[in-house]
Amino acid sequence: MSLLWLARTLSTLPAGAHLIALACGLHDLTGREALRPEHATLLGICRSIPLEYPLLRCRVIDLEAASPDAAEVDPLAERILAEARSDAGAPVVAYRGPHRWVPAVEPIPLKPAQGAPALLRERGVYLITGGLGGVGLWLSDYLARTVRARLILTGRSAPTDEQRLRLTALEQAGAEVVTVRADVTDAAQMRAAAREALARFGALHGVIHAAGVAGGGLIERLSADALHAELAPKALGAMAIDEIARSFRPDFVLLCSSVTALSGGLARAGYAAANAFLDAFAQACARRPGPYTVSVNLDRWRNVGMAARAEARLLALGLDDVILDGMSPEEGQQAFHRVLGQTALPQVIVSARPLQGLPSDDEGAALARRLGAGNAAAAGNAAAAGDAAAAAGRDEPPRRAGATAVGAAERLSPEAVTAQVTAIWARAFGLDPIDPKKDFFELGGESLLALQILNRVRETFQVELSLRDFFERPTVAAVAQRIQAARGQAPASPEPALVALPRTARRLPAAGGPQAPARPSGEPDASKEPADPKEKRR
Ligand SMILES: NC(=O)c1ccc[n+]([C@@H]2O[C@H](COP(=O)([O-])OP(=O)(O)OC[C@H]3O[C@@H](n4cnc5c(N)ncnc54)[C@H](OP(=O)(O)O)[C@@H]3O)[C@@H](O)[C@H]2O)c1
Known part of the structure; x- marks a missing residue:
């Protein structure tokens, strides 16, 4: 939150300002630095800031250590200042020893497996968080048809009639399906869901983390509650799943991240932060023994789940011209087929467009221009x-x-x-x-x-x-x-x-909490603006 407040405040400076976020443990470059996935959330936020505040330059510098040796402090400060002064400075850099690293992406062909991919077992047992969501159901369909999977689909809500029809279709395709109501942010509920899988099917062979929420809104009014609503299912959910994975030892854990983690997004800073956490978390998992964990940065799935709802919102606003093409559900399934055919990569980016560098939020940029x-x-x-x-x-x-x-x-x-x-x-x-x-x-x-x-x-x-x-x-x-x-x-x-208060009245009322920013009367807390438009309908 402090970074968001800083961005809002610096954005009011007339000539634009330069915001440099210093952190450590964001990237695994040497194999020795301590990784801190929770720090990686600032990557998503810093990548989103320029889309909303074009005059504010924003960079992240990933340092080797939080507390450098005393002898290193002055040279490091000089280096950071030089970085700030340089027009060629990349939005994200990492310092390791004398070296300066800049993230880049490179296409690596992942060949599709013939038949079932290496990580899947015939009649395997797979738990999908957010399993009744758009992507969760398409992945279930893939697992049903590929290996006649036994599926545990979790979510907070009971299935709707429409979702029940999809579950019936899964069973017709060869799957066995159990739905379990469990909040992925609650480790105890997730442990209970995993135990249910074990009791029912005798094993747990894979976990797909597809639970997520998007829609927190513009940085200008992103509240702590709205930010938490986006971060919690991804970040706390990944940690709850990791705990299950350590005791149940599935063949893989697949985290559904988004390209927004890499591009940032207009009105999507919280969502970008949540997905950046997943990417860094998978990198950290690769360092230690345990199940193969991969974070998959998905591009938009056409007419599926949260992408479909975002599209509907743009259409309702008459902004159909900014909507980019995405993957068809079948292409999305193919991407999973390829990712599950290997075990070497902790992070895979799936882009619907050829990538020259990191993905960019083309739609957000078009939207920013348009609006x-x-x-x-x-x-x-x-x-x-x-x-x-x-x-x-x-x-x-x-x-x-x-x-x-x-x-x-x-x-x-x-x-x-x-x-x-x-x-x-x-x-x-x-x-x-x-x-x-x-x-x-x-x-x-x-x-x-x-x-x-x-x-x-x-x-x-x-x-x-x-x-x-x-x-x-x-x-x-x-x-x-x-x-x-x-x-x-x-x-x-x-x-x-703003009305000047008499000196005696300058203490904040206790109910607002010591850090609660004053809200103008009549403006509801952003937490009342549901982070997920679907929530509104419930
Ligand atoms: N759709 C796309 O084009 C796209 C693109 C890139 C990445 N992704 C990623 O893919 C994943 C799935 O997206 P989607 O489009 O399928 O979204 P979706 O249709 O909104 O499904 C998300 C599911 O997550 C569940 N969920 C949310 N919070 C939860 C919590 N605290 N505990 C348990 N379940 C929770 C929701 O069910 P309840 O509300 O009932 O809990 C919902 O069914 C997301 O992580 C998203 O970031 C999607």
Whole structure:
């Protein structure tokens, strides 16, 4: 969380800043350094920061030791400063002794096995966390058809009718299936699920960790709870599985990671962090005796699971043009077939596109361009520099059908601005009329919708409002006032967002907790914005 706070704060500096995160134990380069997978979460966050704050340069330096010898401190500081000054600096580097390492990827052909891959057994027993999810069910289908697997599918919820139909199809394909309700973050529940596998089938031959949650939102308002919701199923889940694996000794543990760990993501910093943990965890497992553990950085599966829900959200926002192609479920199954045919690699990247370097978040970048996410963040910088006029004139976006564009110098009454803003909100939420007393969150708003609204404000009024200002008072009235102010047609803020307290009243109330940031009234905690859109429906 402190890194997120730092990014938010540094992003308000007018000229952009340089954020360098120092950590140790992120990469296994010498085979001797102590690995710290929990530190690797910052890789996902640092890779996401530039997508949301384009003026903020962000780098990670993986050091050999947390506390270098006294004699090494000054040269190390010099080296880090030189790194910071260098324009050629890579986003992620590692120092080991005198050497400087930069991550790269190289294609290695993994030949498909003829018949069942080496790691699978006929009638093998496989536990899949998140087994009723999109990817879990497609992998079950693969295991059913390839080795007539006996499957234990775990998740927190009972199967829906649609999922029951899929389970029946698995049995028809030759599988035996048991579903177990277990929260993967709870080691005791996972131990019980593994015992159930043993009691029912007498063995456990493999574990696939496919439980996960995505959708925490933009760094600007990613709360500790929302971050935890994304980190816990992947990270705590991997640790619970590792404990099971050490006592049950399956042939393999396969962790479903994502290319987002390597590319970062727009409004996906928490998800990227969670997957970066899995990658580093698999690297750490390779160091010690125990079952073969591999982290697979999956690209998007077309129309499957969380990718399908993310796509639906983009379509609902009218952003279908940014959606990238992905793998078909059959291609995804083929990727697993190849990964399970070898035991040498602790991490495999599966990309739907040829890779020149590390995967990049092309979709996030397209989305940021399309919704002006960078402008919305940069508007905060300009405002911090007292340069609202520069912010207002920065951008000349294309006009979109339906938006009544207003000339920059045209004078508008407050009522006319409010009417236009109300129309923008109504269109964004698909509600007409819209209740002007409800704020953005009460209406069910989330990160991308906020960017969408700011984008339409930009197109309509030729002004740039910052995300920070938007989230501070996310109402039609407040947005209308800010537009008037940015156009130089009204005072900046008739209702001040911050009120000076008398000295005697400066202690924070205990209920908020000593570290709880003050939230503007009316803005719900982001934890109430479900991390997983599916949660909302439940
Ligand atoms: N779909 C893709 O294109 C794609 C691409 C790259 C990577 N991946 C990775 O592949 C995995 C599966 O993705 P998916 O698309 O199948 O997602 P999904 O359809 O949302 O399935 C995820 C499953 O995880 C379960 N889950 C979440 N939190 C849990 C917890 N605390 N304990 C137990 N189960 C939990 C959910 O069930 P309950 O809510 O009932 O617990 C859900 O069934 C994820 O780890 C994802 O990061 C997917």
